[in-house]
Amino acid sequence: MNVPFVDLVTQYQGLKDQIVPAMENIMSKAQFIMGEDVRLFEQEFADYCNTEFAIGVDSGTSALELALRAFAIGAGDEVITVANTFIATTLAISSAGAKPVLIDIHPETNNIDVTKIEAAITDRTRAIMPVHLYGQPVDMDAITEIAKKHDLLVIEDACQAHGAQYKGRRAGSLSDAAAFSFYPGKNLGAYGDGGALVTNNAKVAEKLTLLRDYGQKQKYHHLIKGYNRRLDTLQAAVLRAKLPYLDAWNEARRKNAARYSTLLQNNETITPIDADFAESVYHLYVIRVQKRDALLAHLHQKGVGAGIHYPIPIHLQQAYADLGYQKGDFPITEKYADEIISLPMFPELNEEQINYTVEVLKEFAE
Numbered sequence: 001m002n003v004p005f006v007d008l009v010t011q012y013q014g015l016k017d018q019i020v021p022a023m024e025n026i027m028s029k030a031q032f033i034m035g036e037d038v039r040l041f042e043q044e045f046a047d048y049c050n051t052e053f054a055i056g057v058d059s060g061t062s063a064l065e066l067a068l069r070a071f072a073i074g075a076g077d078e079v080i081t082v083a084n085t086f087i088a089t090t091l092a093i094s095s096a097g098a099k100p101v102l103i104d105i106h107p108e109t110n111n112i113d114v115t116k117i118e119a120a121i122t123d124r125t126r127a128i129m130p131v132h133l134y135g136q137p138v139d140m141d142a143i144t145e146i147a148k149k150h151d152l153l154v155i156e157d158a159c160q161a162h163g164a165q166y167k168g169r170r171a172g173s174l175s176d177a178a179a180f181s182f183y184p185g186k187n188l189g190a191y192g193d194g195g196a197l198v199t200n201n202a203k204v205a206e207k208l209t210l211l212r213d214y215g216q217k218q219k220y221h222h223l224i225k226g227y228n229r230r231l232d233t234l235q236a237a238v239l240r241a242k243l244p245y246l247d248a249w250n251e252a253r254r255k256n257a258a259r260y261s262t263l264l265q266n267n268e269t270i271t272p273i274d275a276d277f278a279e280s281v282y283h284l285y286v287i288r289v290q291k292r293d294a295l296l297a298h299l300h301q302k303g304v305g306a307g308i309h310y311p312i313p314i315h316l317q318q319a320y321a322d323l324g325y326q327k328g329d330f331p332i333t334e335k336y337a338d339e340i341i342s343l344p345m346f347p348e349l350n351e352e353q354i355n356y357t358v359e360v361l362k363e364f365a366e
């Protein structure tokens with residue numbers, strides 16, 4: 001048996017009759033750039049997130065970077081984020097010209113340890129960028145309180161958390177602005193790169209629409225120095241076709257996660273915890289084990305697609321040697337980097353595939 005890590009083909013087969021005509025419609029009108037579907041998707045995605053505005057861009061990384069730029073965060077500024085994340089979080093901070101300041105993770109949630117944030121605040125700190133990693137929301141009330149006390153902005157990296165809820169409120173609606181990625185494998189994925197920034201701040205939304213499109217509102221009238229970071233119309237059409245299914249897909253992911261956790265209960269495996277304030281959307285289902293590398297090899301050998309998210313923490317990446325961090329600086333992040341395995345997770349994953357994956361895991365433990 002083969003269990004893929006993600007299966008985007010099965011989902012496409014079920015949606016083909018909606019997606020192909022939607023793309024055909026755009027091609028037949030040649031509305032490739034800023035066509036009507038971009039505007040419509042922005043409206044629909046803002047409604048979904050419970051925010052006033054959504055601005056489509058070309059990736060989640062761009063959404064994060066342009067958010068910082070819209071708030072005029074750049075050279076000389078510091079942005080606090082977490083050591084266990086995908087590199088795009090910190091690359092966005094660096095690209096804006098600011099310096100990422102890292103925090104260790106909380107041992108239970110795998111997310112930023114909110115009790116360690118205040119000690120990292122300096123005169124140069126401008127913002128906190130929490131990451132809802134694996135689809136589980138960060139304890140945002142704690143972050144908001146710290147931000148208020150120190151007059152900081154909060155920008156959520158919600159790139160893995162489409163539809164996730166914190167105390168009944170959607171990820172993305174919990175801060176000054178939030179970034180989403182529509183990379184194909186994300187919970188809401190396009191058929192190529194894409195992203196969006198959501199916010200309730202009209203000024204920031206306006207600035208984003210300029211920044212992503214050469215700084216223009218009207219063609220050839222450039223108000224500021226902008227970029228070319230637009231969301232393609234074809235991708236917007238794919239996202240519009242998929243958005244109505246997102247809640248059902250997330251529900252299926254949660255069900256799959258619950259099945260894994262039940263079956264793995266009596267094993268030597270540490271299964272993910274749903275924090276009591278959070279409803280995770282399980283972009284990834286991440287367990288922790290001893291002898292991780294041997295288990296990973298065993299899973300691969302038995303046809304189970306598993307991965308590591310992420311094997312090298314940000315502060316130990318060569319690209320970030322200039323930050324001056326050292327091994328030992330974030331002990332929990334480092335320990336977990338050697339123990340985590342992401343098991344196959346996608347909405348269409350079936351019982352048989354989950355059972356087989358767990359069987360292979362248990363067989364290794366014996």
Ligand SMILES: *Cc1c(COP(=O)(O)O)cnc(C)c1O
Binds near residue numbers: 062157180181182195
């Ligand atoms: C995917 C992802 C990003 C970047 O999104 P892209 O669309 O690939 O640029 C940023 N942060 C996190 C946590 C992500 O998972």
